[in-house]
């Protein structure tokens with residue numbers, strides 16, 4: 097399978113990538129290519145131009161900035177997995193990255209590509225949601241920050257505007273407990289349902305593959321933050337949520353999984 | 369577009385269409401057909417090669433993305449005099465292959481994995497190879513082969 101033809105240009109800086117995007121109607125950014133290329137091979141995407149940002153090394157870093165850790169958008173899953181900074185300050189992000197796909201996928205895929213793709217079945221978007229991270233975007237009109245809670249808008253749709261590049265993800269350090277539960281039946285698979293829970297003062301819980309985008313379990317969070325028991329809060333995991341049905345799971349089974357996994361996640365996050 | 373790569377130690381320059389996948393570049397343009405295409409959908413790992421020392425599924429990377437990179441394929445594993453790489457020998461000695469279709473990818477994934485984790489447990493080997501499928505389902509001996517190679521290198 098080949099993608100349909102496209103023009104290819106390699107950007108050597110963020111500024112150059114932004115100016116190429118500004119002058120091109122149907123151009124798409126290419127980072128690790130591990131979401132985009134499979135779609136292009138299936139001809140589910142046929143951009144006329146790819147702007148390869150994969151070599152912009154200024155966007156690959158993990159830095160301790162006091163209250164938060166700054167992660168460059170082009171940081172690969174593998175780099176997240178082995179980062180000492182994340183290991184001591186945001187271990188959940190390393191752990192979640194280590195569960196993405198398989199080692200070869202993690203050598204190519206980037207956190208920025210995963211978050212910008214915004215797939216509701218992906219692990220890292222849900223993780224940044226529960227971690228209450230902030231996305232930094234650069235575009236022709238300068239730089240702006242978007243909280244994770246306002247970033248994911250719908251099926252493969254994010255708050256990034258045409259011509260904007262996600263450059264950095266600011267991840268608050270974890271001072272309390274956390275847990276990530278990925279439920280699948282075979283190694284390497286995507287989550288049938290996944291749950292991220294972070295207790296950093298208040299409790300935040302997000303869900304993987306329970307909708308067209310990464311979702312917060314708002315009813316569970318509200319219950320936890322007003323003192324409900326873990327069991328009672330977990331029972332509300334799928335409240336107001338309409339999960340998809342597919343070969344792996346019916347919607348009802350997904351609701352069931354969500355409450356079981358949220359319970360496990362909250363228990364683990366409360367004991368660490 | 370012209371690309372140059374170091375493939376198994378030799379510099380190779382060719383003209384490619386941007387949509388050319390690295391695996392097709394290696395097989396069809398460079399003529400190294402040891403790297404296989406299995407699923408063609410990023411799942412099976414038959415196409416695994418090393419890009420700058422790390423395992424990558426070459427059906428999920430464009431040749432233009434690898435411009436300037438060092439590539440190693442299964443043909444580059446044995447020494448120039450033909451002596452097998454310890455992993456290749458371990459696969460041979462431990463029955464790590466049946467039909468052999470997945471083997472080039474398994475060996476490349478395993479060697480990248482051992483570079484990152486030279487003294488793995490059996491469980492770690494299984495996780496390290498989770499992106500590589502064997503239709504003959506000879507996983508048991510594949511894992512045994514990788515552990516044997518790890519032990520051998522640990523001893524020298």
Ligand SMILES: Cc1cc2nc3c(=O)[nH]c(=O)nc-3n(C[C@H](O)[C@H](O)[C@H](O)COP(=O)(O)OP(=O)(O)OC[C@H]3O[C@@H](n4cnc5c(N)ncnc54)[C@H](O)[C@@H]3O)c2cc1C
Nearest residue numbers: 125127128129130131132197205206209210212218219262
């Ligand atoms: C076999 C396989 C298994 C996988 N398993 C999992 C899994 O279990 N869990 C999981 O979460 N993911 C999984 N993935 C997806 C993987 O994590 C991807 O690498 C990741 O989703 C995309 O990152 P990328 O750098 O490859 O992005 P690309 O594919 O290059 O880009 C993805 C999209 O984001 C845009 N984009 C990229 N970077 C930026 C940026 N900086 N700013 C703005 N837009 C940008 C692109 O234009 C494109 O639309 C799997 C992928 C494969 C091939």
Ligand code: FES
Nearest residue numbers: 406407408413427
């Ligand atoms: S052919 Fe590349 S992963 Fe199967």
Ligand code: FES
Nearest residue numbers: 466468502503504
């Ligand atoms: S030996 Fe036949 S596919 Fe693995």
